[in-house]
Structures are given as structure tokens and as C-alpha cells.
Amino acid sequence: MSSGFGGAGVFNPASPSSHDSTVALVVRDYIPPGARVLDIGGTARGFKARAVLPAGASITIVNPEPGVGADVADISQLPLTEPPFHLAMLFGVMMYIPREALVALLGTAKQRLRAGGVLLVAEPDPEGFVGAAEVWLKRIFTPHKTFHHYSAAEAREMLRGVGFTRFQDRPDLRPKYRQPPYYILAAGF
Ligand SMILES: C[S@@+](CC[C@H](N)C(=O)[O-])C[C@H]1O[C@@H](n2cnc3c(N)ncnc32)[C@H](O)[C@@H]1O
Numbered sequence: 001m002s003s004g005f006g007g008a009g010v011f012n013p014a015s016p017s018s019h020d021s022t023v024a025l026v027v028r029d030y031i032p033p034g035a036r037v038l039d040i041g042g043t044a045r046g047f048k049a050r051a052v053l054p055a056g057a058s059i060t061i062v063n064p065e066p067g068v069g070a071d072v073a074d075i076s077q078l079p080l081t082e083p084p085f086h087l088a089m090l091f092g093v094m095m096y097i098p099r100e101a102l103v104a105l106l107g108t109a110k111q112r113l114r115a116g117g118v119l120l121v122a123e124p125d126p127e128g129f130v131g132a133a134e135v136w137l138k139r140i141f142t143p144h145k146t147f148h149h150y151s152a153a154e155a156r157e158m159l160r161g162v163g164f165t166r167f168q169d170r171p172d173l174r175p176k177y178r179q180p181p182y183y184i185l186a187a188g189f
Contacts, residue, residue: 014178015092016122017047022173024052026089030118030186031057035086038062038078040109041093044069060085075108084114091122092182094155095147102148107162110189119164122173122184127151134180152183159187 016022026047031037034056039047042061045068051059060078063070072078088109094102109119125131126149138147150158156167164187173184 012092012124014124014175014180014182015046016120016173016175016182016184017042017050017089017091018178019175020050022175023047023050025173026087026120027051027053030087030120032086033057036060036083038075038085038088038109038112040075040088040090040105041096042068042070042089042091047089047091075105075112078112084117085112086114086117088113088117088119089122090119092124094121094123094150098148099150099158102150103158103162106158110162110164113189116188119159119187120170120173120184121155121159121187122182123150123152123155124180125152125183128181130180152185155183155185156187159185163189165189 012018016026031053033054037057037059039059040062042048042059042063044061048059048061053059061068061070062072062075062078064073090109097105106119113119124134126135135149138145159167166188168186170184170186174182
């Protein structure tokens, strides 16, 4: 699957990966020394380039997009012999994935987390005035592309369905004043 972003650093200025300050908060709260981090749909010039990681921490990028500096194209290509991850991130990715494939991806991400691990989801919120306008603008200006808009409630339902049991809303990880508004959810189990 290719989304045609051509390897740009960060694709959406409202993603937590787009600002040093929000990246620093993610590092502070979810990436201890030695942690292994999975950036699903990430890029080498996005979160990874901005993050000042504690000693021994590392980031693995999963992305089918050519030219973004991914370690593997598909999450299923990560060797099962590798140690599990402390944190998996899915920032601005769900909208490109149909529900069935997304549920499978969320389930695989959970399997790759260690006990106590967290999946951090950030996604444009299709609800509310700005979110609804963004959905319509995408339909009008990119009619050749299919987007899958998931509300925060739908995201929680899918995450629950694959075994996540604990949720925390993290609106503070949203870059200030950037549009469209994202919802940000930390899911644990
Ligand atoms: C809008 S970009 C978000 C990039 C980055 N996470 C950020 O915060 O800016 C969406 C990315 O998701 C990737 N993507 C789409 N489907 C994916 C999948 N099944 N697994 C991993 N990455 C995927 C696309 O290739 C694209 O690079």
C-alpha cells in the first residue's frame, strides 16, 4: 500500500510528531531508558528525527511508503524473536486503513507490546465543526483517494475488541493551534 507522501518528514502539522515539544512529552511519559518503540506509519524524518531518546532506547519504523526510511514495510515482517516493545505509536495512520485491516493491525500491535506497554493513537477527529469540514474538503479535493474516518469512540471500540482494557485521553500531546484537531488516546492492557 502506498499513500504517495514521497518521504516528507511529517505529513500533518497537527500530528504529535510534528513538534519538538509534543515529541518531548511522548518521550518523557512513555519512553524510559532502554525502551523499544514501534512507530507504525512513521518516518525517519518525523518523530525519530525530533526525539531526544534516553540511553539505550530505540525506534523501529513500520511503513509501506517507499523513501520514508522504514525498517520494515509491514508489521508482520518484524521477527517474532525480537523482544517486545514498550510503546507503539500510530499517528495519523488509521484514516488510510479500512476497518478490517485496521483491527488486524491493532491486534498485531498489541501482540508486539510487552506487559504494561502502551499503544498511543493520534488521529484527526472527524467529529465537530472543523473535523467535519476536513472530511468534506478531503472528499472534494482528493476524490481519487478513499479515507476511513474513525471517531474517538470507534477507535476505543476497536482497541477494546483486540484486548486493550485501559484508556487515557491525552489532549495535551496535541500541538497547540494546529488543525485539524486530533484525538489522542493511550491504550494499555
Ligand atoms: C499522514 S502519514 C503520518 C506520518 C507520521 N506518522 C506523522 O505523524 O506525521 C500516514 C502514513 O501511514 C502509512 N501507512 C498506511 N498504512 C499503513 C500500514 N498498514 N502500516 C504502516 N504504515 C501505514 C502511510 O504510508 C503514510 O506514510
